[in-house]
Amino acid sequence: MSAKIDIEFTVNGAVKQVTVPATASALDMLRDQLDLKGAKEACGEGECGACTVIVDGVSVCSCLSYAVDFDGRKIETIEGVQSDEGLDPIQQAFVDYGAVQCGYCTPGMVMQVKHTLDKNPNPTKEEIQRGLEGNVCRCTGYSKIIDAVTEVASS
Amino acid sequence: MDQIVEKPDTLIGAAFPKPDAPDKVVGKTTYINDMVLPRMLVAKIKRTDRVHAKILSVDISEAEKVPGIVAIATAENSPKGLIGVLKDNPPLKGDKVRCIRDEIAGVAGETEEAVNRALELIKVEYEDLPTVFDPEEALKEGAPLIHEDKPGNIGLTFDFEHGDVKKAEAESDVVLEEKYELHYVTHTCMGPGCVIADFDTHGKLTIYTQTQYPYNYKMDLAPALDIPAGDIRVIQPPTGGAFGSKLDVYPFEPIAVYLAKIARRPVKLFFSREEEFIASPTRQPARVYIKQGAKKDGTITFRDVQVYLNNGGYTSWGATIPAVMMRTMTGHFRIPNVEFHSVAPYTNNPFAGSFRGYGNVQATYVTATLMDKMAEELGMDPIEFRLKNAQEPGERTPQNSLLKNAALADCIKISAEKTDFLKKHAEYTEARKTPGRIRQGIGIATSVHNAGGAKIHKSDGCGTILTMDDYGRATVITGASEIGQGIDAVITQLVSEELGIPPSDVLIANDDSAIGPWDVGVHASRTTFIAGNSARNAAVKAKQQILAAAARQSNVSADKLELRGGHVVQKDNGVSVTKLDRLIRAMHFAGEDAELVMVSEYYEPPSELEDKNHVGDISAAYAHGAYITELEVDTLTGGVKLHKITAVQDVGKVINKLGIEGQMEGGIAQGIGYGLSEELIIEEGIVKNPNFRDYKVVTAPEMPEIECHFIEDDEETGPFGAKGISELPCIIPGASIANAVYNAIGVRFDNPPITPEKIVRALHGGKAEAAE
Numbered sequence: 001m002s003a004k005i006d007i008e009f010t011v012n013g014a015v016k017q018v019t020v021p022a023t024a025s026a027l028d029m030l031r032d033q034l035d036l037k038g039a040k041e042a043c044g045e046g047e048c049g050a051c052t053v054i055v056d057g058v059s060v061c062s063c064l065s066y067a068v069d070f071d072g073r074k075i076e077t078i079e080g081v082q083s084d085e086g087l088d089p090i091q092q093a094f095v096d097y098g099a100v101q102c103g104y105c106t107p108g109m110v111m112q113v114k115h116t117l118d119k120n121p122n123p124t125k126e127e128i129q130r131g132l133e134g135n136v137c138r139c140t141g142y143s144k145i146i147d148a149v150t151e152v153a154s155s
Numbered sequence: 156m157d158q159i160v161e162k163p164d165t166l167i168g169a170a171f172p173k174p175d176a177p178d179k180v181v182g183k184t185t186y187i188n189d190m191v192l193p194r195m196l197v198a199k200i201k202r203t204d205r206v207h208a209k210i211l212s213v214d215i216s217e218a219e220k221v222p223g224i225v226a227i228a229t230a231e232n233s234p235k236g237l238i239g240v241l242k243d244n245p246p247l248k249g250d251k252v253r254c255i256r257d258e259i260a261g262v263a264g265e266t267e268e269a270v271n272r273a274l275e276l277i278k279v280e281y282e283d284l285p286t287v288f289d290p291e292e293a294l295k296e297g298a299p300l301i302h303e304d305k306p307g308n309i310g311l312t313f314d315f316e317h318g319d320v321k322k323a324e325a326e327s328d329v330v331l332e333e334k335y336e337l338h339y340v341t342h343t344c345m346g347p348g349c350v351i352a353d354f355d356t357h358g359k360l361t362i363y364t365q366t367q368y369p370y371n372y373k374m375d376l377a378p379a380l381d382i383p384a385g386d387i388r389v390i391q392p393p394t395g396g397a398f399g400s401k402l403d404v405y406p407f408e409p410i411a412v413y414l415a416k417i418a419r420r421p422v423k424l425f426f427s428r429e430e431e432f433i434a435s436p437t438r439q440p441a442r443v444y445i446k447q448g449a450k451k452d453g454t455i456t457f458r459d460v461q462v463y464l465n466n467g468g469y470t471s472w473g474a475t476i477p478a479v480m481m482r483t484m485t486g487h488f489r490i491p492n493v494e495f496h497s498v499a500p501y502t503n504n505p506f507a508g509s510f511r512g513y514g515n516v517q518a519t520y521v522t523a524t525l526m527d528k529m530a531e532e533l534g535m536d537p538i539e540f541r542l543k544n545a546q547e548p549g550e551r552t553p554q555n556s557l558l559k560n561a562a563l564a565d566c567i568k569i570s571a572e573k574t575d576f577l578k579k580h581a582e583y584t585e586a587r588k589t590p591g592r593i594r595q596g597i598g599i600a601t602s603v604h605n606a607g608g609a610k611i612h613k614s615d616g617c618g619t620i621l622t623m624d625d626y627g628r629a630t631v632i633t634g635a636s637e638i639g640q641g642i643d644a645v646i647t648q649l650v651s652e653e654l655g656i657p658p659s660d661v662l663i664a665n666d667d668s669a670i671g672p673w674d675v676g677v678h679a680s681r682t683t684f685i686a687g688n689s690a691r692n693a694a695v696k697a698k699q700q701i702l703a704a705a706a707r708q709s710n711v712s713a714d715k716l717e718l719r720g721g722h723v724v725q726k727d728n729g730v731s732v733t734k735l736d737r738l739i740r741a742m743h744f745a746g747e748d749a750e751l752v753m754v755s756e757y758y759e760p761p762s763e764l765e766d767k768n769h770v771g772d773i774s775a776a777y778a779h780g781a782y783i784t785e786l787e788v789d790t791l792t793g794g795v796k797l798h799k800i801t802a803v804q805d806v807g808k809v810i811n812k813l814g815i816e817g818q819m820e821g822g823i824a825q826g827i828g829y830g831l832s833e834e835l836i837i838e839e840g841i842v843k844n845p846n847f848r849d850y851k852v853v854t855a856p857e858m859p860e861i862e863c864h865f866i867e868d869d870e871e872t873g874p875f876g877a878k879g880i881s882e883l884p885c886i887i888p889g890a891s892i893a894n895a896v897y898n899a900i901g902v903r904f905d906n907p908p909i910t911p912e913k914i915v916r917a918l919h920g921g922k923a924e925a926a927e
Contacts, residue, residue, distance in 0.1 A: 031189075036182075037182070037185070037189040038181070038182020038183070039182070040186070040188070040345070040346070040395070041188075041347075042345045042346065042347065042395070042428065043428040043846070043847055044427060044428055045428065045846060045847075045848075047428075047846060047847035047848055048345070048428075048847055050345060077182070078181065078182035079181070079182050081181070082181045087177065087180065087181065091177075091180040091181060092180075094176065094180045095172045095173075095176040095177055095180055096172055097813070098170070098172065098173070098176075098813030098814065098816065098817045100173060100175075100176040100179045100180060101173075101396075101639040101640065101641065101817060101821060102344075102345065102346065102393075102394065102395050102396040102397075102638065102639025103175065103176070103179030103180075103184060103393070103395075103639065104186065104344075104345035104346045104395030104396060104639075105345050106179045106180055106182075107179075107180075107182040110180060126856075128855075129855040129856040129858070130855075130856055132854070132855035132856075133854050133855055133856050134854075135854075135855070136343075136345065136847060136852055136854060137345070138342070138343055138344060138345050138396050138398070138821075138825075138852065139345075139396055139639055139640075139817070139821045140817055140820060140821045140824075141817075141819075141820035141821040141822070141823055141824030141825075141853075141858060141861070142820075142824065142853075142854070142855040142858045143816075143820040143858060143861055144813070144816070144817055144820065145855070146855065146858075
């Protein structure tokens with residue numbers, strides 16, 4: 001049993017205090033301790049992007065981050081993207097453009113797109129594709145995802 | 156004042172978003188991997204580290220002592236029933252192991268840490284046995300025997316003969332004889348393998364599973380569990396992809412059940428990504444020897460095919476792919492004389508299951524590249540040679556597939572015109588004569604696939620139960636499984652269209668075998684066709700019942716009424732006779748005449764089983780496709796950059812524009828992976844690249860532009876004319892890419908994937924791995 005450490009950070013605007021094992025991944029902490037199961041573990045080694053969350057404005061693979069490294073940080077997860085007005089434009093575009101099939105990669109995709117568009121609101125098609133290169137989708141062939149992002153960027 | 160209800164735009168062919176998409180984009184969908192049941196234990200599998208060995212002993216005594224460990228299942232304390240297509244696979248191995256994925260024990264405990272600790276403490280003693288990994292070696296006299304009751308290591312065999320191949324060969328002007336080596340690829344579903352087993356106190360099992368065939372799944376699972384199939388309830392929570400990988404029972408599922416039985420608690424067993432690569436079924440690898448002949452005028456005279464399928468340690472669906480492969484080998488283009496023989500010898504490799512496209516990915520890679528080779532040999536262009544041998548509508552193949560509205564020639568012509576194929580092909584061929592680093596290439600490939608179901612079981616049917624509530628909402632309980640592919644959207648559209656209610660008033664229920672009616676499963680591009688017909692027929696029955704009631708109430712005859720916008724209206728002028736919900740309540744609360752709108756339908760397609768000689772019209776419809784790839788090859792680095800894939804396919808009728816394009820694009824991405832980058836490298840039975848770093852699926856930057864052109868020929872037996880479509884997009888691209896690469900650099904690769912390494916070796920020397 002590894003040592004436990006107390007951490008405090010912000011998730012989707014709410015302050016959380018959690019006691020985590022020193023070796024726990026941020027993904028396990030989010031899923032198992034905070035019940036935020038939107039981020040998925042699909043590879044556990046930073047190769048697929050299904051666990052993507054945004055930490056202090058930067059998209060990261062939460063499976064590769066230690067939970068303790070979230071101490072003092074501002075975390076955004078898929079659960080915080082929808083607002084009181086409804087779906088975020090990225091989420092709405094994913095629905096409208098058919099960018100979702102099995103959907104297992106979708107939360108990570110949406111977070112990565114959010115990061116990409118935050119950094120570069122007017123990306124070229126190539127920049128959109130590059131922005132998604134760390135996120136694997138096995139169902140859609142990416143075309144509809146790229147269409148959705150293009151729509152959000154242009155509106 | 157009469158209320159006029161305008162006819163709404165049809166939903167058939169619309170870009171209709173999937174009903175499950177909103178929950179998925181907000182991260183709300185609870186996949187099986189996310190589920191937690193009260194008092195649930197977590198479980199993992201102890202696998203072997205040998206590829207062929209006698210098990211001398213399994214010692215779990217230290218593992219049992221780990222705090223938090225609740226149950227350990229081994230062959231000794233578990234039921235002895237077998238699983239797999241030939242029932243040759245014990246879920247837990249007791250006497251010997253036959254491949255690297257073999258299961259020694261299942262361990263369930265309170266935490267993953269405890270379970271992992273216990274796995275390390277299980278001690279297994281082995282006596283290694285001689286090994287064999289090559290299918291042809293495995294057939295030789297004296298080869299190590301994998302299963303003691305399978306002499307000669309012979310698994311499934313398929314044989315088909317039509318006409319006189321020897322005579323045809325003698326009469327041919329040109330004969331090509333080729334060898335292909337088709338590789339291992341794997342599904343890499345984004346949601347790793349996961350199952351939850353839970354017994355109630357009556358001893359009945361509820362199993363939460365990713366399966367894509369919930370009804371026969373019970374039948375296949377029960378023998379391994381020593382319980383009646385009827386005591387199994389299958390729940391299908393949302394799943395992270397399947398693509399054919401979940402069409403059989405695999406050992407982890409019964410192992411989870413054994414553990415749940417011992418623990419008397421729910422048990423969740425799940426895979427790591429590494430395990431997903433090593434221990435889930437692959438696409439079937441194939442070594443294909445093929446001879447094809449033609450006359451000088453381009454008429455194909457014969458095909459003679461011998462296939463060796465590396466069966467691996469056990470038999471799942473992989474070894475049955477000749478059932479599909481054969482249809483393309485014998486029936487894609489007019490083949491007057493044909494022999495097909497295949498054998499699947501057991502080896503010490505992992506084993507294959509079904510994977511989107513089944514054996515047709517392999518068959519199409521072979522035949523579509525061979526067609527190009529032969530055209531060149533004959534001095535014909537690739538289009539002319541194909542058109543010369545393309546079947547006309549109404550022709551039957553040697554295996555009796557009736558190509559009612561064969562669109563093969565149309566697909567070829569349209570794709571060639573859209574891409575200016577002949578001009579570019581000639582230009583790029585000519586360009587090879589002059590120096591230059593970057594070479595352009597264009598290639599065409601075609602195929603045919605069943606598009607009206609596939610009768611491989613005694614029934615290829617699907618049931619639907621449709622009920623309407625007092626508020627005019629429809630619940631459609633369908634046997635069809637939603638695995639992400641979008642059948643819920645299609646059925647919603649079909650039912651909404653027939654009942655004249657908005658799609659938001661249709662609820663699809665299809666995740667519980669205790670409620671749903673029977674269905675074969677999601678496979679063979681069948682679901683839109685079969686389940687679509689079933690749902691539509693059910694909606695028509697409900698509509699008839701409703702209109703009859705409305706006719707009685709309104710004194711307008713039923714044939715003059717229709718359902719529109721939540722009303723019963725007069726067909727000719729759209730005047731509302733009654734609101735639908737009000738009518739349904741009136742039907743329900745009519746005293747002794749009370750009736751509920753609640754109908755059932757079982758749709759069986761008009762198709763037939765193959766006879767013992769593999770002759771039979773197994774599908775109600777077939778569909779062709781022609782895909783053209785445009786790419787460039789960097790002759791220095793071997794890199795291939797895809798520019799565009801133009802896909803022309805006979806789809807009968809588009810039901811959901813978003814869904815069909817999504818299936819096309821997603822299938823094409825998998826097809827590109829097959830042709831260019833994906834290979835599960837297995838050396839001496841060991842999987843060498845069990846991770847996304849070294850197993851290269853296609854990612855967003857590698858995707859070319861995709862242009863789809865749908866031929867809509869309104870299949871008379873399909874729902875609103877639709878055919879099944881979802882496998883051809885995965886089947887055709889690999890061969891189309893191979894032909895384009897040849898057009899660019901003049902080198903054939905009969906051993907996909909066509910990696911930069913292979914291209915560089917072929918162009919600049921080094922170990923020759925290119926075409927033999």
